[in-house]
Amino acid sequence: MTGSPRNRFILLSTIGYAVLGLLWILLSDRMLLLFTDAGALTRLSTAKGIFFVIATAAVFFILLHAVPPASAAARAATLAPGMGLRRRLHWLFYVFAVAITAAVLLLRLYIPFDFSTRPILILFMLPIVLCALLGGLGPGLFATALSALVTDLVAQPHFHSAASSPYVQLQWISLVLNGIGVSLLSGLLHQSLARQEHSRRLLDVVVTGTTDAVFVKDGQGRYLLANAATAAIVGKPVRDILGHDDRELFDAASAQALMAKDRDIMAAGVVQTGEEHLVLPDGKAMAFLVTKGPMYDGNGHICGLFGISRDITGRKQSELALREAAVVFDGSYEGIIVVNPDGLITKVNAAFSRITGYRADEAIGRSPRMLSSGRHDTAFYRAMWDSVLQQDFWRGEIWNRRKSGDCYPELLTISVVRDESGRICHYIGIFADISQQKAHEAELERIANYDPLTGLPNRRLLSDRLGQAIRHSARSGKSCAVCFLDLDGFKTINDRHGHAAGDRLLAGVTDSLKTVLRADDTLARLGGDEFVVLLVDVAGTGECALVLERLLAAIRQEVRLGDVAVCVSASIGVSLYPQDNVDADTLLRHADQAMYLAKNAGKNRYQIFDPEIDRKAQAHRKELELLRHALANGEFVLYYQPKVDLESGDIIGAEALIRWHHPERGLLLPGEFLPLLHGSELENAVDEWVINTALAQASAWHDIGLSMHVSVNVSAGYLLAPTFCADLARALQRHGNVPPAHLELEVLETAAIADMEQAVVVLQRCRQLGVHFALDDFGTGYSSLTYLRKLPVDTLKIDQSFVRDMLNDADDLGIVEGVIQLATVFGRQVIAEGVETLQHGALLRRLGCRVVQGYGIARPLAADAFPQWCQQWQADAAWHTLTVSS
Numbered sequence: 001m002t003g004s005p006r007n008r009f010i011l012l013s014t015i016g017y018a019v020l021g022l023l024w025i026l027l028s029d030r031m032l033l034l035f036t037d038a039g040a041l042t043r044l045s046t047a048k049g050i051f052f053v054i055a056t057a058a059v060f061f062i063l064l065h066a067v068p069p070a071s072a073a074a075r076a077a078t079l080a081p082g083m084g085l086r087r088r089l090h091w092l093f094y095v096f097a098v099a100i101t102a103a104v105l106l107l108r109l110y111i112p113f114d115f116s117t118r119p120i121l122i123l124f125m126l127p128i129v130l131c132a133l134l135g136g137l138g139p140g141l142f143a144t145a146l147s148a149l150v151t152d153l154v155a156q157p158h159f160h161s162a163a164s165s166p167y168v169q170l171q172w173i174s175l176v177l178n179g180i181g182v183s184l185l186s187g188l189l190h191q192s193l194a195r196q197e198h199s200r201r202l203l204d205v206v207v208t209g210t211t212d213a214v215f216v217k218d219g220q221g222r223y224l225l226a227n228a229a230t231a232a233i234v235g236k237p238v239r240d241i242l243g244h245d246d247r248e249l250f251d252a253a254s255a256q257a258l259m260a261k262d263r264d265i266m267a268a269g270v271v272q273t274g275e276e277h278l279v280l281p282d283g284k285a286m287a288f289l290v291t292k293g294p295m296y297d298g299n300g301h302i303c304g305l306f307g308i309s310r311d312i313t314g315r316k317q318s319e320l321a322l323r324e325a326a327v328v329f330d331g332s333y334e335g336i337i338v339v340n341p342d343g344l345i346t347k348v349n350a351a352f353s354r355i356t357g358y359r360a361d362e363a364i365g366r367s368p369r370m371l372s373s374g375r376h377d378t379a380f381y382r383a384m385w386d387s388v389l390q391q392d393f394w395r396g397e398i399w400n401r402r403k404s405g406d407c408y409p410e411l412l413t414i415s416v417v418r419d420e421s422g423r424i425c426h427y428i429g430i431f432a433d434i435s436q437q438k439a440h441e442a443e444l445e446r447i448a449n450y451d452p453l454t455g456l457p458n459r460r461l462l463s464d465r466l467g468q469a470i471r472h473s474a475r476s477g478k479s480c481a482v483c484f485l486d487l488d489g490f491k492t493i494n495d496r497h498g499h500a501a502g503d504r505l506l507a508g509v510t511d512s513l514k515t516v517l518r519a520d521d522t523l524a525r526l527g528g529d530e531f532v533v534l535l536v537d538v539a540g541t542g543e544c545a546l547v548l549e550r551l552l553a554a555i556r557q558e559v560r561l562g563d564v565a566v567c568v569s570a571s572i573g574v575s576l577y578p579q580d581n582v583d584a585d586t587l588l589r590h591a592d593q594a595m596y597l598a599k600n601a602g603k604n605r606y607q608i609f610d611p612e613i614d615r616k617a618q619a620h621r622k623e624l625e626l627l628r629h630a631l632a633n634g635e636f637v638l639y640y641q642p643k644v645d646l647e648s649g650d651i652i653g654a655e656a657l658i659r660w661h662h663p664e665r666g667l668l669l670p671g672e673f674l675p676l677l678h679g680s681e682l683e684n685a686v687d688e689w690v691i692n693t694a695l696a697q698a699s700a701w702h703d704i705g706l707s708m709h710v711s712v713n714v715s716a717g718y719l720l721a722p723t724f725c726a727d728l729a730r731a732l733q734r735h736g737n738v739p740p741a742h743l744e745l746e747v748l749e750t751a752a753i754a755d756m757e758q759a760v761v762v763l764q765r766c767r768q769l770g771v772h773f774a775l776d777d778f779g780t781g782y783s784s785l786t787y788l789r790k791l792p793v794d795t796l797k798i799d800q801s802f803v804r805d806m807l808n809d810a811d812d813l814g815i816v817e818g819v820i821q822l823a824t825v826f827g828r829q830v831i832a833e834g835v836e837t838l839q840h841g842a843l844l845r846r847l848g849c850r851v852v853q854g855y856g857i858a859r860p861l862a863a864d865a866f867p868q869w870c871q872q873w874q875a876d877a878a879w880h881t882l883t884v885s886s
């Protein structure tokens with residue numbers, strides 16, 4: 001409430017008025033009593049009251065008039081109207097003059113001293129002085145004239161008449177002269193005050209209304225004056241600024257700089273303008289353009305300084321931004337072009353000139369169309385400008401033309417600059433010459449997709465084309481053929497004529513192949529001497545075969561390698577889509593597989609891939625995988641079928657027979673899975689496992705007092721494998737308590753004769769270890785007697801098929817008899833398998849075969865059941881007594 005000058009003024013005025021009023025009430029009657037008696041006092045009270053009202057009304061008028069306006073803006077706004085109002089109400093001073101003169105006259109008339117001799121005219125100086133002070137010259141003179149006139153009229157004799165005493169006349173003239181003097185002085189004073197007030201108000205308007213900080217500091221740097229703008233910048237009210245110096249308003253460094261500058265200005269005594277940089281208490285950095293100058297006291301000594309500061313922070317930032325933009329514009333490696341809304345170039349940078357070849361003066365004022373390469377159609381430009389106008393932006397690759405006429409690709413960004421009202425001011429194009437990048441990309445593309453030697457598509461590009469061909473084939477319903485082509489005997493040419501000659505041959509073959517291909521077909525080189533021809537829209541295998549013949553013929557053409565001419569052939573594997581309905585990679589792999597078949601079939605030919613054969617091969621691979629897993633998982637197990645001597649009834653051994661505990665199908669007999677192993681590496685592993693397991697079993701039986709010969713079946717593959725003998729030796733060593741002679745290896749007769757020479761070597765080496773051999777299934781093969789003589793086997797095993805049927809089939813009986821006699825002649829033992837009945841046993845015994853095995857004696861037994869069987873085994877006497885006709 002008391003903060004503003006206005007409020008303080010109102011408060012002081014009210015208090016002053018209350019004190020004056022109270023003094024008047026308390027003292028006025030006492031003053032009157034000095035001049036009159038108590039009776040007259042009652043009458044005088046009325047005049048006193050009138051006088052008080054008039055006087056206080058005058059005082060109120062003056063005070064209200066002097067109330068400071070509510071705000072600086074209001075003060076500024078009321079500057080002129082205030083003066084006008086005063087002028088308009090000036091007549092009130094004349095009314096006041098009449099009233100107060102009348103009141104003083106009445107007062108004087110009540111005073112009992114004679115008016116003509118003792119007029120006490122000094123009383124009339126009160127209205128004159130009041131009117132002159134309040135109203136200035138006019139009201140003062142008016143009050144003087146009025147006072148002179150009314151006192152002269154009331155006096156008897158009149159003052160101006162000769163009858164009046166000189167003493168009184170002198171009083172009257174002095175009243176008039178004093179009145180005139182006071183009025184003149186007051187008039188001058190009024191004029192001077194009005195001028196000062198006017199100046200002050202004008203100054204006030206400027207200081208308070210300006211957005212510049214205006215301030216005055218004393219010699220110690222304390223603020224004597226600070227306007228609202230100063231307060232706004234400092235962020236404190238004016239009263240918190242006044243009396244304080246810069247150290248209390250700004251950060252230490254800024255304050256120090258400011259005060260040093262102030263001291264310089266006061267020392268120099270001249271007005272200076274310059275930039276000042278401040279950090280405000282809230283940390284904000286600001287820049288000001290400041291004019292400061294010295295302030296002098298009445299003696300002409302410098303007693304402080306004034307300052308006017310303009311905030312130029314924004315301007316500085318803009319200038320900085322402009323400078324930065326200029327640096328970017330001039331220094332940019334990318335070309336920049338500025339176009340006005342009329343489509344004319346207004347500015348270009350140095351990079352523009354470097355890229356396009358046009359100097360700035362050659363480009364400015366012209367249309368950017370001067371750069372057009374003519375490589376894009378109108379639709380391209382329309383789409384570009386649609387984007388620019390709708391989204392204020394476009395970015396893309398465009399071909400332009402240099403001044404030299406060369407076309408080059410550039411990556412161009414067009415942006416639109418609009419003013420506050422949204423109108424387009426400029427289009428700015430920023431572009432980079434990407435011709436090198438494009439060339440580099442093309443080179444990379446070439447390296448990535450083409451074979452450097454022949455220039456043909458490589459595997460990667462072929463893969464793309466193959467994908468396209470498959471999709472095309474699916475749409476068109478026509479086939480596509482992948483022909484995998486490998487030169488025959490290329491290595492020899494390389495070795496004989498050198499690598500460079502080999503390269504020339506590859507290039508020559510490429511040329512030859514190209515001559516027989518259609519434009520839509522693809523010839524690719526995968527590497528080495530491998531090529532692929534991709535034929536599209538193949539009507540059928542017949543058409544394909546024709547092309548393949550042409551390809552084979554083209555390759556066979558003579559190629560000159562310097563002085564010599566060479567001929568090569570090729571083997572081609574072909575896969576056809578959609579007959580072979582697989583993906584691109586598999587199609588290529590199938591063609592590769594077929595190519596190997598062509599090679600194996602004698603080269604210089606083609607082989608078309610058969611999906612059915614492949615499906616079977618895959619199924620076989622899957623089954624082998626299961627078997628591999630079964631071996632690793634311990635799913636194989638050995639059963640043992642006893643072999644007995646018909647003559648003595650002794651158990652002389654057991655044949656280990658493999659079974660597979662299939663997790664889903666139960667116990668499988670060897671016939672159900674061993675054929676799958678045939679020829680595979682897994683077959684060797686399984687055989688090795690069988691030998692080891694059988695030996696381990698024999699060892700375990702040996703430990704419980706059951707000394708038993710065991711025989712195991714060995715496949716031809718494993719027998720002839722280079723590691724066989726070493727594996728066997730290791731196995732025997734591992735189970736040292738089993739005499740090697742207790743191990744018999746049964747070898748298929750057919751296996752032994754497959755590579756007789758090698759078989760003989762292996763058998764002989766193994767026999768040196770002490771193991772025995774039996775020729776299994778004897779009689780089913782076609783071994784000559786020479787072979788039989790050569791093979792170092794101990795036993796011949798008559799195949800069960802002959803034994804089983806010998807009772808009914810004379811041929812089989814003949815074979816059985818023959819084998820037994822052969823064994824006798826060659827000094828070999830003989831064993832018959834497939835003994836199912838007593839008759840079988842009786843007959844074999846009679847024919848001279850003592851050792852047998854078969855269901856008639858025992859089925860194959862689990863290892864743990866075998867010892868028990870041995871204990872309860874009893875030879876059948878019928879073998880000796882039963883008479884069987886042969």
Ligand SMILES: Nc1nc2c(ncn2[C@@H]2O[C@H](COP(=O)(O)OP(=O)(O)OP(=O)(O)O)[C@@H](O)[C@H]2O)c(=O)[nH]1
Nearest residue numbers: 486487488489490491492494499502503527528529
């Ligand atoms: N000159 C030349 N030889 C290469 C290049 N790349 C691989 N080779 C050789 O090409 C030969 C290709 O070998 P094969 O295809 O296995 O040999 P081949 O004599 O054709 O045998 P078959 O295909 O069974 O008839 C190898 O000797 C590689 O060293 C090459 O870019 N230039």
